[in-house]
Amino acid sequence: MSVTTPASRTAAETGLIGRAEATHAGGERQREAIELLRAEGLPSRRVEAWHYTDLRALLGRRPEAGSDAGTPATYLTPFLPNSVIVDLGSAPAGNDPAAGVEVLPIEDSLDWRERVNHLDRAFDTLRVVNAALGARGSAISIADGATVEQPIELRAQPDASGGQGFSSVTLGERSRAVIVERQPASSAGALSSAVHQLDLGSGSDVLWIVVQEKGAVETHLGQLNVTLRDDAKFRLFVLNAGGAIIRQEVHAQTVGEGADIQIRGVNLLQAGQHIDVTTTLNHNVAHTTSTEIFRNVVLGGSGVFQGMIRVAKGAQKTDARLACNTLLLSDEGDFSAKPELEIFADDVQCGHGATAGEINADHLFYLMSRGIPEPLARALLVKAFVGEVVEELEYEPAIEALEARIDAWLAAAH
């Protein structure tokens, strides 16, 4: 590790350490994380994993947290009807909020020494920040064979800096669940973080939905870590529809044959926003599959997509595909896409593609020639562009809820 003196810290780093100190209640692990941040700071652009998202510059240009801790999460209507709410880190009234589900508070967040992104530093930046800010977490276990009928909605408890949560979710063999990770707006200047770990047992099936709707001057750093065993299915949908500085990481690994990863996401960007989605899909064993599609609508701001597919030696018959498609609706916005493949097996099918373009003029003319006014025709085409990936969810409550959020965003942005 390099030794740096505290004097060289940027305003962003000093501010972050200040926030962390303010929440510190004496915990040893949090102290350790704060000291690591003090010693190592935030990653510079020379750290490849953070090349397009320079936290040292970005965090510095944002105002500090206000005293308002925002709307307490309990007043929020659940994203999906009939959801069970889990406030991360607090003991639920009973330990069994729904049949087959057990929730317990846990002390320690995930180990930041584990390098989940090989392009990050010797420790994991996002996990350190989460621990330094005093994240509170829960262990959620879903019993073998259980099909949880009600969706489970995870919320961080709001605090002075915005809400820091973590979880360790274990799905038993052949269990099924729908989990919503809710990242609602809190207060101007807030910095929130979330680190989740999922262990998907053999034959289990989870639909995880990240709903990020932070306010216009908020920062959110999120990380999902997923391990899939034999025939497990991980379906993820990420909606980024808010926030000033957003980093959402997804790190998945297959350790059992037949595992399948399906990631879909929509990033909606307007002026003043920086949204970064960074994913690494690690196919570690033979006969596993993954498909990842992100659709981005850019009215302004900056978007980043870094998508890595890694196929380990011996992981034959891997079938992995990713795509990142961007609709640029303004000259003011930009989007950087970096798809990567790293393949150490010789009998695999992998593909990646990134596209960027404007609204198709032929499509626009066709709709207008039927009497649909231009603004409405454009809105239909934008909705169609993102709607395609939403519809792939094949779970009606989530499709409806996501479409409503996307419609609301587009209506407000136009």
Place this chain on the structure above:
Amino acid sequence: MLEIKNLHARVADTEIEILRGLDLTVQDGEIAAIMGPNGSGKSTLSYIIAGREDYEVTAGDILYNGESILEMDAAERAASGVFLAFQYPLEIPGVATMTFLKTALNSQRKARGEGELTTPDFLRRVKASAADLKIDMAMLKRPLNVGFSGGEKKRAEILQMALLEPKLCVLDETDSGLDIDALKIVADGVNALRSSERSFLVITHYQRLLDYIVPDTVHVLYKGRIIRTGTKDLALQLENEGYAQIIGEAA
């Protein structure tokens, strides 16, 4: 209905002139056929009437019911009653056909100051028109034109025309890619819409379509101008002799 006067047009931002002084008048209730060899400007004419922005009108005017439409965008022209049946209808993934039809219908009604259709009323109209054109309702549950065969796309165009009830219908090579049975269905659909208050501009390469949609007038378009106007017999003459003779006479 339609009066085109000395129309000159080029591809926007280029010097490529496609229409070079085109004159054409279509009366109320008239079916006018436009024929012409490849590259004569037939499709360009249809796009310019519909309001496509890829072309620039450099001289002349298009009067629709006595008023110039050049300043109107495509949606405004459609709401005022202009309809273009595309030679190649676009596939638009992600836009549901029924949503599209309803949005188009209600947008036009709104522009004309009429109330929106209720969903049952809308569905009733779609079902009636679809049945006439032998269109399976299941087809309309798909995204707009996605996965439709060539014939299905053309029938879907006529369905849109029937629902929107335009006053001026421009059919751009509606016969291309149709087998004879599909051609009859499409022609029947068009003929059912004939009325003294509705005019048609039928653009085609072949006389065959005109056996089913019988025109009142036939116009030959060549190098961006109408070089000959006649009755339906002119189409038969072209079928037998080709364009060379008439082009030679006009030169």
